[in-house]
Amino acid sequence: MPGIPLPVRSRGFGQTTRRDRWWLTPAAVAVGLGAFVVYATWAALQGQHYTYGPYLSPFYSPELWGPSEHAWFGPLPPGWPAGLPYSPALLILWAPGGFRLTCYYYRGAYYKAFWADPPACAVGEPRTGYIGESNWPLRIQNIHRYFLYVAILFIGLLAWDAVKAYWFADGFGVGVGSLVLTANVVLLAGYTFGCHSLRHLVGGRLDCVSKAPTCHTLYKGCSALNRRHPAWAWASLCSVMFADLYVRLCSMGVWRDLRIV
Numbered sequence: 001m002p003g004i005p006l007p008v009r010s011r012g013f014g015q016t017t018r019r020d021r022w023w024l025t026p027a028a029v030a031v032g033l034g035a036f037v038v039y040a041t042w043a044a045l046q047g048q049h050y051t052y053g054p055y056l057s058p059f060y061s062p063e064l065w066g067p068s069e070h071a072w073f074g075p076l077p078p079g080w081p082a083g084l085p086y087s088p089a090l091l092i093l094w095a096p097g098g099f100r101l102t103c104y105y106y107r108g109a110y111y112k113a114f115w116a117d118p119p120a121c122a123v124g125e126p127r128t129g130y131i132g133e134s135n136w137p138l139r140i141q142n143i144h145r146y147f148l149y150v151a152i153l154f155i156g157l158l159a160w161d162a163v164k165a166y167w168f169a170d171g172f173g174v175g176v177g178s179l180v181l182t183a184n185v186v187l188l189a190g191y192t193f194g195c196h197s198l199r200h201l202v203g204g205r206l207d208c209v210s211k212a213p214t215c216h217t218l219y220k221g222c223s224a225l226n227r228r229h230p231a232w233a234w235a236s237l238c239s240v241m242f243a244d245l246y247v248r249l250c251s252m253g254v255w256r257d258l259r260i261v
Contacts, residue, residue, distance in 0.1 A: 022120040029113035033106075036237055040093070043244050047087030049251040050244070054165050055177045057244040058184060062157050063088045099151040100237075102144035104196045105229050145197040155192055158185045174261035177246060184236075184243040191232040194225025 016022065043050075043059050050057040051068045063070045065077045066088035080086055100106055111117045118125035133141050162185045165178040192198070203209040203219025210216050225232065249255040 016120075016123040018120075018122055022123060026113040026116075026119055029109045032234070032237075033110055033113065036241055039241055039245075040097075043248065044089035044093055045085075045087055046248075047085065047089070049248045050089070052177065052247050052250040052257065053169070053175075054167055055175075055181060055247045055250070055257075056161050056164075057247045058158055058161070058181070058188075058240050059093065059244045060089045061154075061161050062092060064091055095147065095150045096154055096240075099144070099147040099192075100233075102141045102147055103233065104144070105233050107141060109230075145201075148192075148195055148197045148201075151192050151195075152198075155185065155189050158188060161185075168259075172261075173259055176258045176260065177250065179260075180243050180246050184239040187232065187236040187239045190225055191229070191236040194222060194227075194229050194232055196226065196229070198222055199226050 040059065043057075050060040050063075051070055056063065056068075056070045060066070061070075062072060064072050065074055065080075065086075067075050071088070076086060077091070112119055116125055117127070133139060158181075162178070162181045165181045166172055166174060168175070199219065199222040202222055203212070203215045206212060206215060209219050246255065250257045
């Protein structure tokens with residue numbers, strides 16, 4: 001059957017025949033991610049107001065070395081230069097940050113929003129060639145599967161922080177902060193356990209996953225979460241930022257933590 005030659009039209013940057021407001025999504029992503037990066041960087045460098053009673057900000061968990069009662073090993077890391085400002089968040093934020101930075105969904109989102117690569121489907125981009133992620137430095141994005149293991153560990157640590165958030169100086173209780181930290185763990189777990197790499201790990205590598213009942217069950221669970229992966233990604237991003245903000249404002253005396261029980 002003879003082929004039909006089709007003309008190939010090269011588009012200049014931003015050129016498109018689309019009539020919808022295609023720019024809204026990349027613009028919203030740029031604003032949302034930009035605001036989070038600015039706030040998270042500022043909060044991580046503060047080194048204070050990250051605890052309130054039994055509450056510990058997720059930006060600072062686990063607090064390996066630090067001045068609060070949540071610290072594992074003492075006030076300062078061994079050999080920390082005298083006079084150099086220190087924040088416990090600087091030791092641990094590389095792990096959840098790296099997991100999100102290399103996430104398959106986030107990569108597609110910020111490539112469009114910040115690099116215009118491309119700005120949206122069927123919209124002209126600034127470059128003419130395409131190499132994907134096959135060359136450096138983008139080849140390092142494959143490290144995502146290893147960040148996954150660390151992210152799962154962090155879910156366990158944050159879950160333990162959420163449990164401790166129900167134990168006050170006078171015993172068991174439920175505060176608004178307890179619920180905030182618990183909701184944050186649930187949303188982070190939904191995002192982490194719906195990860196594409198985890199889905200492949202538990203069942204995608206098998207030729208016939210239904211013949212492995214345990215893997216099949218885990219695969220279906222991951223797949224159910226993966227269908228809403230972008231929603232989990234944004235909800236957990238907002239929740240982790242709000243959890244830090246809540247603890248911070250309570251510690252500063254701006255907000256009052258209400259005890260429900």
